[in-house]
Amino acid sequence: MSTNQQPSQGTEGDTPTGFLLAAGSRLRLQRAGSTKKATAEVVGYGGRGVHAYIILRSGHGEDDSALTALDLRADDTLLVRCLYDGIIYGFRTTITRLLTEPDYLLFVLYPHTVEQVSVRQYPRLPCALPCDIDLAGAAQQALMLDISAAGCGLAGQVASKDEAPAAGSPITVQLPLPGTQPPVSLTGELCRIGVEASRWEGGVRFDAEQEALFEQLRRYLSLRARH
Structure with a gap:
């Protein structure tokens, strides 16, 4: 079973917000100005502070066609969302680098602001x-x-x-x-x-x-x- 791992707090100075996404976390990507969406998976991250970045690839079990269909370019703005335990985490980020060989990988900046919305604010x-x-x-x-x-x-x-x-x-x-x-x-x-x-x-x-x-x-x- 593939599930999102819980976003956590990093040590001070690791990322702009202290918001960490564990490797294997699944995210929904949408290019700003487009309605198309695709699933991506966190491969890892690097850098520190304002230079921190996240590395993404196509979601587990999916080929690269979903991501390539977004027609992404370096410097594009992405809307990113993930769900964990009834809370949607969302942020905007910028693609800093895009690799197509040997794997399709996206390098995006860590967010400066992360929004949270509980989907359980409504009675069930x-x-x-x-x-x-x-x-x-x-x-x-x-x-x-x-x-x-x-x-x-x-x-x-x-x-x-x-x-x-x-x-x-x-x-x-x-x-x-x-x-x-x-x-x-x-x-x-x-x-x-x-x-x-x-x-x-x-x-x-x-x-x-x-x-x-x-x-x-x-x-x-x-x-x-x-x-």
Whole structure:
């Protein structure tokens, strides 16, 4: 299972913010001014203070096509995000160097400012609702375990750990609800994934907040619990 390691505090003077990303941490990259996104993995870091930098490569299990599709150049500004334990860490950085041979590697500056947003600031509603999902182009059935205005938890079946969906994958959830046709369609990103035997569980961050849907489900589940 591939998961993000926890961002930590470095020793004073190591980085501009004291914010460290362990090797193996998975990040979502987006070039400023573009809507395209790709997953990258931290290879390592170097330098100190204002000269500190992070080395990135394509995310584990992915080829370089996703990163190269961003059409990156030295001096480009990147929007970088990672999720750990319900907190999204985000920052802007600049590409200082780009290597294409023998591996596609990005060298980016350590951020001077890191923003944190808790995706758990929204109340979560436990549920067990069958749904259909399209995960990176592959359709399958799943079970919605909980939902908030910002995201939901899902579970599904997988033949082996190697076939489990990857964090960072785009996802569309089709949720049938009584009196609603067609099913409610929710788009987002798979933020985390865990695999146990033939079952996977993951968290989804919606592209847009779903406050009205959350209230609709809250009323529906409350009524169902009374019967």
